[in-house]
Amino acid sequence: MENVFIMDHPLIQHKISIIRNKNTGTNEFRKLIEEIAILMGYEALRDLPLEDVTVETPIETCQSPMISGKKLAVVPVLRAGLGMVNGITTLVPSAKIGHIGLYRDPVTHEPHEYYCKLPDPIEQRQIVLVDPMLATGGSAVAAVDFIKQHGGKNIKCMFIIAAPEGMERLHKAHPDVQIYIGHLDRELNENAYICPGLGDAGDRIFGTK
Numbered sequence: 001m002e003n004v005f006i007m008d009h010p011l012i013q014h015k016i017s018i019i020r021n022k023n024t025g026t027n028e029f030r031k032l033i034e035e036i037a038i039l040m041g042y043e044a045l046r047d048l049p050l051e052d053v054t055v056e057t058p059i060e061t062c063q064s065p066m067i068s069g070k071k072l073a074v075v076p077v078l079r080a081g082l083g084m085v086n087g088i089t090t091l092v093p094s095a096k097i098g099h100i101g102l103y104r105d106p107v108t109h110e111p112h113e114y115y116c117k118l119p120d121p122i123e124q125r126q127i128v129l130v131d132p133m134l135a136t137g138g139s140a141v142a143a144v145d146f147i148k149q150h151g152g153k154n155i156k157c158m159f160i161i162a163a164p165e166g167m168e169r170l171h172k173a174h175p176d177v178q179i180y181i182g183h184l185d186r187e188l189n190e191n192a193y194i195c196p197g198l199g200d201a202g203d204r205i206f207g208t209k
């Protein structure tokens with residue numbers, strides 16, 4: 001599937017296995033989400049554009065590449081996406097940060113928006129949407145819709161765990177968007193939770209259950 005990238009790095013797979021474990025506590029879970037975001041971000045950002053700048057080394061003056069263009073914007077889907085932000089800003093400290101607040105209705109599983117604030121202007125920025133979970137895909141499709149409505153064009157999405165249903169829905173709705181997935185799981189259950197998954201990512205990051 002063009003524009004869909006499923007990670008196979010052993011460090012990512014190892015850390016995902018630890019966060020799946022129901023006995024992994026909030027503190028360790030939060031740290032691992034951040035570490036996985038760093039590892040996935042390293043892979044997802046390998047095509048960032050470069051331009052040569054003049055640098056004076058202690059030896060001589062040279063042309064050396066640096067990341068070009070407007071500053072990258074990382075956009076977490078609240079709440080759980082917040083856990084991945086520091087991972088991306090570790091790689092790109094100058095990144096701007098937008099927020100999209102969405103929660104999934106527990107009965108209908110439809111996403112509801114409660115907040116949206118994006119860096120302005122957004123048009124020329126590389127946008128990296130982050131959310132640990134891609135389940136039905138409803139939240140991700142809505143989040144990308146918002147970004148595009150605000151003028152965003154270059155969009156990458158990163159999910160630590162995805163269900164096939166969500167991956168296909170997001171790709172179908174937004175085929176231009178690059179989708180990075182840490183692990184593609186088996187299926188959704190009757191409550192639209194990912195199986196085997198890791199439970200509710202937001203609750204596990206923030207210790208709310």
Ligand SMILES: O=P(O)(O)OC[C@H]1O[C@H](OP(=O)(O)OP(=O)(O)O)[C@H](O)[C@@H]1O
Pocket residue numbers: 077078079080081102103104105109111131132133134135136137138139140166192200201202203
């Ligand atoms: O693909 P979907 O079926 O839309 O499900 C995925 C969404 O569900 C979770 O958020 P949740 O609604 O639990 O909000 P929270 O982050 O505040 O816990 C998750 O972080 C995604 O945003």
Ligand SMILES: O=c1cc[nH]c(=O)[nH]1
Pocket residue numbers: 080133135192193194195197198199200201202
């Ligand atoms: O399995 C799931 C599905 C949606 N949101 C989560 O946090 N986990």
Ligand SMILES: [Mg+2]
Pocket residue numbers: 080200201202203
């Ligand atoms: Mg949640």
